[in-house]
Amino acid sequence: QGFKTNEDQLKVAVEDLNRKYRKAEERYDLLKTHAETKLDEANQKLGEIQRSKAGEIAKLQALLRKAEMGVASLERTVEQKTRENEELTKICDELISRVGQ
Helix, strand or coil, X not given: CHXXXXXXXXXXXXXXXXXXXXXXXXXXXXXXXXXXXXXXXXXXXXXXXXHHHHHHHHHHHHHHHHHHHHHHHHHHHHHHXXXXXXXXXXXXXXXXXXXXX
């Protein structure tokens, strides 16, 4: 009879542990599903942000190229005006020297 009682107690303990195990497994599956959902949402948001930032970068690069072209144009204009000023200075110096003779 002692063995029967011990066996019954062990069966109850095993059933209790199996129930706790199944409950823990269900909780794990629920948490895993929740984590996967959150991870998918985060990856989707990250993708959207990356696409948005890529668009902004492209726009800024285009603006930079436009500004660089403007600077290059202004530099050419300055060089041309500098040459023109040098030529005018020579012409003025020649005229002044002729008038002074």
